Amino acid sequence: xxxxxxxxxxxxxxxxxxxxxxxxxxxxxxxxxxxxxxxxxxxxxxxxxxxxxxxxxxxxxxxxxxxxxxxxxxxxxxxxxxxxxxxxxxxxxxxxxxxxxxxxxxxxxxxxxxxxxxxxxxxxxxxxxxxxxxxxxxxxxxxxxxxxxxxxxxxxxxxxxxxxxxxxxxxxxxxxxxxxxxxxxxxxxxxxxxxxxxxxxxxxxxxxx
Ligand SMILES: [Zn+2]
Numbered sequence: 001x002x003x004x005x006x007x008x009x010x011x012x013x014x015x016x017x018x019x020x021x022x023x024x025x026x027x028x029x030x031x032x033x034x035x036x037x038x039x040x041x042x043x044x045x046x047x048x049x050x051x052x053x054x055x056x057x058x059x060x061x062x063x064x065x066x067x068x069x070x071x072x073x074x075x076x077x078x079x080x081x082x083x084x085x086x087x088x089x090x091x092x093x094x095x096x097x098x099x100x101x102x103x104x105x106x107x108x109x110x111x112x113x114x115x116x117x118x119x120x121x122x123x124x125x126x127x128x129x130x131x132x133x134x135x136x137x138x139x140x141x142x143x144x145x146x147x148x149x150x151x152x153x154x155x156x157x158x159x160x161x162x163x164x165x166x167x168x169x170x171x172x173x174x175x176x177x178x179x180x181x182x183x184x185x186x187x188x189x190x191x192x193x194x195x196x197x198x199x200x201x202x203x204x205x206x207x208x209x
Contacts, residue, residue, distance in 0.1 A: 044070055044122060051117045052170075053163050056107065061096040061118035065104035066125045069135075077121070077171040079137035080164050080180045081128050082203075084151065084193040089143045093118070103127060105139035111151070113159035121167070128186045138167050146195025157199070161206030168207070175207050 049058045071077055085092040089110045096104035096118050105127040106119045119125040127139030140160060144151020164180060173179050177200060183191045 046120070046122075050120075052121045053107070053115060053117060053166055056115040056117040056163075059093055059097075059116050059118055061104040061125075062099040062101070064099035065096060065101060066119045066123045069122060069124045071122050071124070071135075072171055075124065075135040077136060077138060077167075078173055078179060079133065080167055080173065081133065081137045081139045081183055081186065082160075082181065082194050082198065083127060083139060083141045083183045083191075084146050084195060084198070085141050085143050086145055086193070089116075092141055092143065103129075105141040107139070107163060108141040108143065109156055109160040109163065110143045111153050111156055113153075113155035115159060115163055121170075128183065129189050129191065130186050133186045140164065142194065142198075146193050146197070149197035152194075152197060152199065157203055157206055161203060161209075164203075165207045175204060177204070180204065180207070 051058050069075060083105055085108065089108060092108050093116070095101045096108075103126045104118055106117060106121060106125050108116045108118065110116075121138055124134050125139050126134055127141075128134045128137060140163065142152065142156060142160060144156075165175070167173065168175050168179075180203075182198065183189060183193045184195075
């Protein structure tokens, strides 16, 4: 064995020793943490009650009203769809928790600006009435009625705009009317929300500010 070989040997041993000291289990965990999202069939770890928007309150929708997914890895997210509940906050939560309803949005914004999250953004919520639009979007409900202008308060606009700004930032969605749309603009829909009283200019201004 030459001196060079000896040095290499010691070096290899040193590297091996370091690995052993860290522990193979810890290394494997570390490796998984960096690679798991590339592995097919490996779901992102989820924490019960976790929300995607800080300050939102978690209330789980019925699992019949969304499909588990791993967005944006399986479906790119490039739209935010604005809805109006056509009823109270309580009635919206009730139907979203009803497995027979067949629909639910990711978020509900109340008149006073409080935000509830019912479905993780990872998952495909059934809110747009169209499969491709469900897969590509985050759905936000607003408490109120399309034909009642007083439904849409400043607190609601401000709070919803902060939420949409965060979503756009997260997925690189441009803040414009091509990407932030009303349910009425989903191809093939017969829904009219958010209706003529929803102030798009004001909403986009707030999202940008
Ligand atoms: Zn709608």
